[in-house]
Structure formats: structure tokens, C-alpha cells
Amino acid sequence: DTEVTQTPKHLVMGMTNKKSLKCEQHMGHRAMYWYKQKAKKPPELMFVYSYEKLSINESVPSRFSPECPNSSLLNLHLHALQPEDSALYLCASSQVEAGGLGDTQYFGPGTRLTVL
């Protein structure tokens, strides 16, 4: 099973709202990722968790707050977003190799976020 699930599938929120995106995997992977994808572009890495610890933060604004409650779950908390934050948010997971993160990443179906 190589499934990563994400909820919700679609989300519309105002600029003053607080919402959360959720991601779950049961493949025993110990690295989990958040990506942002704008239309007609490749995904851009936002955050990486390795063994439930934040290991990469790609200079993402603080209105995005990641959380990894356990090895199977990854959340992305959203607050005071801007319309330009509207995008497809993808979660991924992978094994962690002895030398780092160099293993195959498996992606979820994404959450389509619209900020009004």
C-alpha cells in the first residue's frame, strides 16, 4: 500500500479564518513533507519532518504552521492567509535512509485551497 490521504479535498476560507489541512500515511515512513503547487508549476517544498522533528523550513511565512503529532500524521495550520496563498497543497511521505532523505516520495491527492 502506497497511499497518502489528505483532507479536506477542497477548502475555501476567508483571510481572517483559521483552518487546518490534514495528511495521513500508514506505510511506516518517517519523513513527511508539505508542498505548495501553483497552476502549471511544479510543487515547491515548504516543510519536511523527519522522525517527527522539523528538519526543513523553506522560509515559509508564519501564517503557515506545520505540526507532526505522530509518525503517521501531519497537519498544516492556516491563519490570516492571503489570496495569493490559493494553491494545491500536497503532502508526501518517504522512508528515511541512513544518509538522509534520498528515498522515493509518495504524494497524496492534495487539498485545493482558495483564499477569498
Next chain:
Amino acid sequence: GNSVTQMEGPVTLSEEAFLTINCTYTATGYPSLFWYVQYPGEGLQLLLKATKADDKGSNKGFEATYRKETTSFHLEKGSVQVSDSAVYFCALIRRNSGNTPLVFGKGTRLSVIA
């Protein structure tokens, strides 16, 4: 640094035509190479991968061979179907290099017409 260059699209083909999408890479060390596919309105799906030189990845009739001498990983399919219409991303990741990220090409949009 590490980078992936893939042919710009869109690519439009008739059903049953032969497909090639070119991908070349720049990386230090020995990266793993991937092709991901994104169907309209969906997330990325791993299509195939290769982890060392001369490996051939294959899936669903698609193939790609890891060519170290030409630093290439071109995607091919002998006979495309309308259902293959999607965006295809070539990507690489360096092995044994700490927390280096997955590097994507810009993507190639394929449209197959009946």
C-alpha cells in the same frame, strides 16, 4: 547545484502515437531519478523510477533508462492513449546527502487526441 531540465510542452499527440519526453539532469554524486504524473485535478503519482546507471524503470507501458553518460532519463511510451493526457514531471534526489530535497523539472503537459 542539482537541476532537472525537461522539454517544454504542451505536447499534442494522436492516439497510438509514440511518445518521448526528454529529461536531462545536473547533479553531483549519484542521484535517483523519477517520473511523476499528475492527472487533471489530482496529486502526483509516481510513474517509475531508477536508482542507478543503466537501470530501466517501467510502468503502465512507460519506460525510462538512467543514462549516466548523457545525464538523461527520457520517458517513452510506444502507443499513447487519451487517458495518458496529464502533466509529467521528471525529478531527482541525491542519495546519502542529508536533507537535500527532491528537485523537479518544470513539467510537460501531454494531450492525446482520439
